[in-house]
Amino acid sequence: MKVLVSDPVSEKGVALLKEQFEVDVKTKLPVEELIRIIPEYDGLVVRSETKVTAPVLDAAVKLKVIGRAGVGVDNIDVEYATKKGVIVLNAPEGNTMAATEHSVAMMMSMARNIPQAHATMQEGKWERGKFMGVELRGKTLGILGLGRIGTGVAKRALALEMRVLAYDPFINVEAAQALGIEVAEMDEIFAQADFITLHLPKTNQTKNLITKDVFAKMKKGVRIVNCARGGVINEADLAAAVQEGIVAGAAIDVFESEPIQEGNPLIGLPNVIVTPHLGASTVEAQVGVAVDVAHGIVAALKGEPVTTAVNMAAIPAHVLKKLRPYLNLAERMGCLAVHLAEGRMTAIQIEYNGDIGDVDTRMLTTGVLKGCLNPILQEAINYVNAPGLAKARNIEVKEIKTKEAANFANQITVRLITDKGEHSVSGTLFGKAEARIVMIDGYRVDVQPGGWLLTCPHVNRPGIIGKVGTMLGEEGVNISSMQVGLTEVEGTSIMVLGVDSDVPNAVLLKLKGIDGIYDAKLINFDAR
Secondary structure, eight states: OOEEEOOOOHHHHHHHHTTTEEEEEOOOOOHHHHHHHHGGOEEEEEEESSSSHHHHHHHHHTOOOOSSSSSOOOBHHHHHHHTOOOOOOOOOTTTTHHHHHHHHHHHHHHHHHHHHHHHHHTTTTOOOGGGOOOTTTTOEEEEOOOSHHHHHHHHHHTTTHHHHHHEEEOOHHHHHHHHHHHHHOOOHHHHSSSEEEOOOOOOOOTTTOHHHHTTTTTOOOOOEEEETTTTSSOOHHHHHHTTTTTEEHHHHHHSSSSSTTTTOOOOOOEEEEESSTTTOHHHHHHHHHHHHHHHHHHHHHOOOOOTTSSSSOOOOOHHHHHHHHHHHHHHHHHHHHHHHSSOOOOEEEEEEEEGGGOOOOHHHHHHHHHHHTTTTTTSOOOOOHHHHHHHHHHHHHHHEESSSSSSSEEEEEEEEETTEEEEEEEEEEETEEEEEEEETTTEEEEEOSSEEEEEEEEETTTTHHHHHHHHHHHHHHOOEEEEEEOOSSSEEEEEEEEEEOOOOOHHHHHHHHHHBBBEEEEETOOOO
C-alpha cells in the first residue's frame, strides 16, 4: 500500500509509516497536481494546508484513510469522505498539552500586557506606567468547551486560585465538580466571567457563536482568549467590542481566514494580542501528532479499529480492549445471517447478553452491518459508511441489551428481518478470542465462522446425512467438517458442513431436491 504525506509533519511519524508502507512526501502540491496523483494512494496525511475537497476525494479511487496531524478537520470534507467510505482520523491528544499551555500563556500575557511592553522596550522606550495589568487570582474564568484542552486550562486556572465556570453540552457534571469546576449555562458565564476562553470545535452550531449580541451580555471589562478554532467569534464584532470598552482585551491565536487577510479588523488594536495559530507549535506536539496519526493510518490500512476516527463512533481504549475480540465474530455473524435470508432486508436487531452489554457496543453493531451489507452491495463496505448505507436503504437497526446471560456468559444474537421472514444467528467467544456460532435459526450448533460453510435444514430421519455427503462427493466437493444441530421443534435438524471450495448453484439445486432437505445455503465468510 502507498501513503502520501502532503504537508510537513515530524520525520518520526513518517518513519513509522515507512516501516509498513511505501511513503511519498510531497508538500505544497497545487490542487491540480494532488488530484492527478491521488489515485495511486491508499492513505493520505495532511495538516491544515492541504484541502481535501470533493473533487480530490472523487479522484482518490484507492483512498481508505485520511490522517490529520492535529485536531481540527475543517480542511477535509468529512461528510463526503464518509459517503465515499474513507476514514477520517485526527490526533486529538498529541497537541493537548501544547494548546493548553498556549491558552494559559495567552491569558497571562494579555492580563499583564507583556507583548505590548516588549514591543516598546524593543523601540528603546521605558513606559512602565503605561502597562498596568490585572491579577488572575480571585478572578472568574469562563470556559466554553470542557474537553481535554478545556479541562487542562481549568486545572491550571484553579492552581492560580481562579474561580472556574464551564459550559459544555456533553459535560460530565460529577467529574467537573470533582475537579472544583462549577458547571454553568453560557449566559451565566457571560454575566459573571472576568476572562472567557473558548475550546469549541467549529461546527454549524458554533460558527459565529460569539457576536455583538453576545458581547452585550458580557460583564464589562471581560477579556477573551481563543486558541481553538477561527470563525467561532465574529472578528468584526470582537473588534467593535474592544473599541467600545466592553472587552478590555483579547488574545487570539486562530482566525476565520488563515493566513489572515489584509484589513483584518483585529490587527492594530492595542488591547488585542495575536499569534499565527501557534497552539500546537511545540517540538513535542509536532512529534506527538505525527506519531499518533501514523499509528491511526497503520491501524486503518490493516483493517483494525481506529480509536481517533472523526466519522465513526469514538472508542475509548478500555472499551476497545473489551470489544476487539468480538469484532470478527460480529462481522461474520452478519455475513451468515444475510446469506440465510431471502427477500428485501427491513430490519436488523442485535441483542447483547451478559457483560458485553455494559460498554458502548456501536462498533460491534456496525461490524454486524458491515457483514450483512458487504455480500449484497457493489460498493466497498467499512466501519465508516455501513451505518449510512443501512439508513439510506431504510433498514431499521436496533440494539437490545440484557444482563441475562442466556446460554453463555456473553452472547450476541443477530436477527435479520426481511419481507419474507426472519433469521437469527447467535455467537460467542470460547476462551479469550475463539469465535463460535452457537445457534442458527434456533438450532444449537458449534461452528467456527470461516471459509466455506454449507447449511441444510432437514427432516430428522435416517439416510439424509448420507445422501448429502454422497452427492457432494460425486460432485468433487470435499467436506472438512460436519455437525448436526437440533432444535426444540420435534423432527427437524440442521446440517452444517465446512467445505473446502465453492459449491456450484447446480449442486445446491440438487441438494434442495433431496427428499427431506428444506433448503441449502452456501456462505463464503472470506469473500471481500
